[in-house]
Amino acid sequence: xxxxxxxxxxxxxxxxxxxxxxxxxxxxxxxxxxxxxxxxxxxxxxxxxxxxxxxxxxxxxxxxxxxxxxxxxxxxxxxxxxxxxxxxxxxxxxxxxxxxxxxxxxxxxxxxxxxxxxxxxxxxxxxxxxxxxxxxxxxxxxxxxxxxxxxxxxxxxxxxxxxxxxxxxxxxxxxxxxxxxxxxxxxxxxxxxxxxxxxxxxxxxxxxxxxxxxxxxxxxxxxxxxxxxxxxxxxxxxxxxxxxxxxxxxxxxxxxxxxxxxxxxxxxxxxxxxxxxxxxxxxxxxxxxxxxxx
Ligand code: MF3
Ligand code: CO
Ligand code: CO
Numbered sequence: 001x002x003x004x005x006x007x008x009x010x011x012x013x014x015x016x017x018x019x020x021x022x023x024x025x026x027x028x029x030x031x032x033x034x035x036x037x038x039x040x041x042x043x044x045x046x047x048x049x050x051x052x053x054x055x056x057x058x059x060x061x062x063x064x065x066x067x068x069x070x071x072x073x074x075x076x077x078x079x080x081x082x083x084x085x086x087x088x089x090x091x092x093x094x095x096x097x098x099x100x101x102x103x104x105x106x107x108x109x110x111x112x113x114x115x116x117x118x119x120x121x122x123x124x125x126x127x128x129x130x131x132x133x134x135x136x137x138x139x140x141x142x143x144x145x146x147x148x149x150x151x152x153x154x155x156x157x158x159x160x161x162x163x164x165x166x167x168x169x170x171x172x173x174x175x176x177x178x179x180x181x182x183x184x185x186x187x188x189x190x191x192x193x194x195x196x197x198x199x200x201x202x203x204x205x206x207x208x209x210x211x212x213x214x215x216x217x218x219x220x221x222x223x224x225x226x227x228x229x230x231x232x233x234x235x236x237x238x239x240x241x242x243x244x245x246x247x248x249x250x251x252x253x254x255x256x257x258x259x260x261x262x263x264x265x266x267x268x269x270x271x272x273x274x275x276x277x278x279x280x281x282x283x284x285x286x287x288x289x290x291x292x293x294x
Pocket of ligand 3: 144145206207239241278
């Protein structure tokens with residue numbers, strides 16, 4: 001189970017909700033259908049940035065703890081338990097838990113799952129790739145990152161996809177500078193991805209993050225100019241989180257996807273493998289500083 005006869009993923013069984021001690025403050029959206037519209041700024045003060053960095057570091061160390069447990073046979077629910085326990089032990093609330101009804105403390109997206117996979121009883125197999133996306137909330141701030149891990153040994157084209165997606169994030173980060181429009185980020189990512197013939201997911205994007213999980217600021221991962229012309233400013237905080245696929249790029253670079261009945265899991269329509277990497281960063285005079293380092 002959790003794979004069909006072709007080896008494609010199917011939905012597994014989701015375990016009951018994990019409790020969070022009442023001493024840990026919750027984001028405002030928990031227990032409500034959706035967050036309140038965010039009216040604040042994407043530009044933060046130095047002391048606010050330090051709070052985002054603390055949340056980001058907790059999330060990053062949770063990703064590391066999960067990464068250390070990745071091996072064939074482990075379930076994505078067991079990995080979610082590690083993420084959950086790490087955040088709780090560090091006084092942080094797992095931002096995804098109860099976000100628009102998402103039931104778990106991390107997103108675990110395997111193989112053809114582009115993003116928002118729900119941890120369940122699916123066991124990892126040798127040759128899988130799995131993205132672990134974790135956001136921690138502490139002192140009123142969210143820090144959001146993800147990484148894709150290889151389970152055992154993957155096919156060479158899959159290993160290359162993972163390496164090139166990590167590099168695509170690095171290229172996007174390098175394109176950030178105050179005074180430029182946010183669309184320079186996707187231009188750098190897409191032109192790099194195109195060299196290898198990868199698909200670039202357009203419908204899921206980077207975002208402003210900090211006091212809100214998703215502020216409303218959108219960071220595309222493709223060349224969206226002249227749209228998405230928000231000007232990058234010193235002190236702005238946002239994520240960059242490209243999703244690249246081995247699938248064929250039908251309409252210029254745009255990748256077709258499906259959503260499962262669980263209302264969350266997003267897969268490539270052609271079931272091709274897909275990888276993602278994400279960091280939260282702050283804009284500085286000289287470029288950026290990553291806020292989601294362990
Ligand atoms: N962490 C994801 C992001 O990078 C968002 C996950 S929302 C969830 O923006 F509800 F799916 F968990
Ligand atoms: Co994320
Ligand atoms: Co994000």
